[in-house]
Amino acid sequence: MQHSSIHWFRKGLRLHDNPALLAAATDCCRLHPLFILDPSSNRAGANARRFLLDALLDLDGSLREMGSRLFVVRGCPQEVFPCLFRAWGTTRLTFEVDTEPPARQRDTAVAELAAQHGVEVIQKVSHTLYDTERVLALNGGKAPLTYKHLQSLLTSLGPPEKPAPALTQEHLQGCHTPCQTSHDTDYGVPTLEELGQNPAEMGPHLYPGGETAALARLDAHMERTAWVRGFKKPETEPTSLSPSTTVLSPYIKFGCLSVRTFWWRLDEVYQGREHSQPPVSLHGQLLWREFFYTAGASIPNFDRMVGNPICLQVDWDDNPQYLRAWREGQTGYPFIDAIMTQLRSEGWIHHLARHAVACFLTRGDLWVSWEEGLKVFEELLLDADWSLNAGNWLWLGSSAFFHRYFHVYSPVAFGKKTDRDGAYIRKYLPILKDFPAEYIYEPWKAPRAVQERAGCLVGTHYPRPIVEHRAASERNLGRMKAARAQKGTKREPPAGPSVAESRRKKSKAEQH
Missing domain, CATH: 3.40.50.620 (HUPs)
Structure with a gap:
C-alpha cells in the first residue's frame, strides 16, 4: 500500500x-x-x-x-x-x-x-538514549531515584541504540510533497514579529537554532579530542566570558541534535584512550539527562511541590518583590545579578551559575519557592527542558534527590573562586565596570568616594543588597531543618554521586 x-x-x-x-x-x-x-x-x-x-x-x-x-x-x-x-x-x-x-x-x-x-x-x-518505558519496567514501574541506580539498570540494557540513517533523497523516491505557489503564505515559518516579538529588543544572537548549526557545533567540539576526553563538568567555570562547556543543550532540547548521535560521536573519541567517566564526563551528562527524563515520565506532579511524592513540602514565602528583583537582576548582589542579566539577554548560563542563582532564590537567601524559579527558567532558557528543569530545581531547592541543604552557595565568595577581578560582572553589569576588584562583588562596602569615582552610587544607580546573606542563610537553614523534621524519620534516598562528590571537594569559600 x-x-x-x-x-x-x-x-x-x-x-x-x-x-x-x-x-x-x-x-x-x-x-x-x-x-x-x-x-x-x-x-x-x-x-x-x-x-x-x-x-x-x-x-x-x-x-x-x-x-x-x-x-x-x-x-x-x-x-x-x-x-x-x-x-x-x-x-x-x-x-x-x-x-x-x-x-x-x-x-x-x-x-x-x-x-x-x-x-x-x-x-x-x-529523543532519549533509551526507551524510558523499558527502563521503568526494569525497575518495577518506578523511577530510579539515584544516579547509580539508573546506571545499574542501564548496564543490563547495554549501550544505547545506534542512530538511524539520516533521511536522504533516496528515501523519498516516488514520494511527493504537494506544494502550492502559496505555500509560504499558507504554511511558511512565521517571523518573530508575527509571534509578537520585537527583534530590536532582543539580546545577541549567539546560538542560532537548527540542525545545521547543531552538527557544526558538534563537529567543532569533537575535533577537540583531548578536551572531550578530559572533560569534567564540575571543573568548568561559571564566570568564563565564553562558554566553558559545549552549549549543545539547546540543540538537544529541540532535537536539532540527536542525543544518540552525540553519545556515539563521544564513543568514537573515547575509543582506546583514557578518558573521564560518568557522572562528570560528557557521557555522564547525557546519563543525567536520562535520569531526569525517567523521573519526569513517572513521578506524579514532578514539576510542582504539592502532590509530588518525592518532594519535601516546604512553607515557602510568597514574596513578589524578592522574586521580581531576582528575575530582573536587581538583588544588589552583582554575581547573582550578572548571571540573571546574562540569562535574560542570551538565553544560556553555565550550570554552576544556575546552581548559584537557584540556591539564592530558594533555601540560600530569599526563601521563594523553586516552582517560581522553574517558571522563570522555562521562559528565559534556550534549553528549558521540562524534565531537566523540574529535576534540577527540585535538586537545588533541596526538595528532592539532593539533601545536603546546609551547603549554600555564597553570592560573593563563589564567583571570586574563578573570577577574582570580576570580569564577568563588568561584562554583564557595566554600571559597575569601574569599581576596583576589591569591591566589585560587594559594591555597598565601597567608600562613597570610590563609588563616585566609579560613577555608580549604591542605592541610587545600583540597588543595595535585598537581604544580608549571612543572616538570611542562617535563618533559612533553620527553616529547612524544621521542614525536614516535620517530614519525619522516613529514610531519604542518598544524593547522586556527581554533585555529592563535587560538593565535598568544594572549598569553604563557597559556603557563607
Missing part, C-alpha cells in the same frame, strides 16, 4: 537519526512534514522562540533540497489534525515519542483522533 503520510515534528527538528520520519517515508506516495505552533503549549520567551524559528527555517531548507517542504500550522493539535487528515487524505501519522506527561496526554488524544479517521499511527523512540 502506498501511504499518504504526515510526519509530525515536535522536538526532533532534524533529518538525522529520525526513525519516525523514515517510517513516514516508507511505502509513501505523498508526504506532508508538519510542525504545529500551539500557542498554549509552553512559556517560552523571545530567545527560545527565535531559536525555534531558526530551527524550523533550517529544517524547511533541508527538506526543500530534497524536493519537499515543511508545513507550519497554528493551533491546538487536537483541533488541527481532523481538518488535515481530511484535506490531505492521510493514511499514516508518525511522530517521535515524548515522555512528558502533558505531551503524552496530547499524543494519546491525537492517536484516538487518528483511529477515528482510519489513520495508522507510528511512534518511535529517539
Whole structure:
C-alpha cells in the first residue's frame, strides 16, 4: 500500500537519526512534514522562540533540497489534525515519542483522533538514549531515584541504540510533497514579529537554532579530542566570558541534535584512550539527562511541590518583590545579578551559575519557592527542558534527590573562586565596570568616594543588597531543618554521586 503520510515534528527538528520520519517515508506516495505552533503549549520567551524559528527555517531548507517542504500550522493539535487528515487524505501519522506527561496526554488524544479517521499511527523512540518505558519496567514501574541506580539498570540494557540513517533523497523516491505557489503564505515559518516579538529588543544572537548549526557545533567540539576526553563538568567555570562547556543543550532540547548521535560521536573519541567517566564526563551528562527524563515520565506532579511524592513540602514565602528583583537582576548582589542579566539577554548560563542563582532564590537567601524559579527558567532558557528543569530545581531547592541543604552557595565568595577581578560582572553589569576588584562583588562596602569615582552610587544607580546573606542563610537553614523534621524519620534516598562528590571537594569559600 502506498501511504499518504504526515510526519509530525515536535522536538526532533532534524533529518538525522529520525526513525519516525523514515517510517513516514516508507511505502509513501505523498508526504506532508508538519510542525504545529500551539500557542498554549509552553512559556517560552523571545530567545527560545527565535531559536525555534531558526530551527524550523533550517529544517524547511533541508527538506526543500530534497524536493519537499515543511508545513507550519497554528493551533491546538487536537483541533488541527481532523481538518488535515481530511484535506490531505492521510493514511499514516508518525511522530517521535515524548515522555512528558502533558505531551503524552496530547499524543494519546491525537492517536484516538487518528483511529477515528482510519489513520495508522507510528511512534518511535529517539529523543532519549533509551526507551524510558523499558527502563521503568526494569525497575518495577518506578523511577530510579539515584544516579547509580539508573546506571545499574542501564548496564543490563547495554549501550544505547545506534542512530538511524539520516533521511536522504533516496528515501523519498516516488514520494511527493504537494506544494502550492502559496505555500509560504499558507504554511511558511512565521517571523518573530508575527509571534509578537520585537527583534530590536532582543539580546545577541549567539546560538542560532537548527540542525545545521547543531552538527557544526558538534563537529567543532569533537575535533577537540583531548578536551572531550578530559572533560569534567564540575571543573568548568561559571564566570568564563565564553562558554566553558559545549552549549549543545539547546540543540538537544529541540532535537536539532540527536542525543544518540552525540553519545556515539563521544564513543568514537573515547575509543582506546583514557578518558573521564560518568557522572562528570560528557557521557555522564547525557546519563543525567536520562535520569531526569525517567523521573519526569513517572513521578506524579514532578514539576510542582504539592502532590509530588518525592518532594519535601516546604512553607515557602510568597514574596513578589524578592522574586521580581531576582528575575530582573536587581538583588544588589552583582554575581547573582550578572548571571540573571546574562540569562535574560542570551538565553544560556553555565550550570554552576544556575546552581548559584537557584540556591539564592530558594533555601540560600530569599526563601521563594523553586516552582517560581522553574517558571522563570522555562521562559528565559534556550534549553528549558521540562524534565531537566523540574529535576534540577527540585535538586537545588533541596526538595528532592539532593539533601545536603546546609551547603549554600555564597553570592560573593563563589564567583571570586574563578573570577577574582570580576570580569564577568563588568561584562554583564557595566554600571559597575569601574569599581576596583576589591569591591566589585560587594559594591555597598565601597567608600562613597570610590563609588563616585566609579560613577555608580549604591542605592541610587545600583540597588543595595535585598537581604544580608549571612543572616538570611542562617535563618533559612533553620527553616529547612524544621521542614525536614516535620517530614519525619522516613529514610531519604542518598544524593547522586556527581554533585555529592563535587560538593565535598568544594572549598569553604563557597559556603557563607
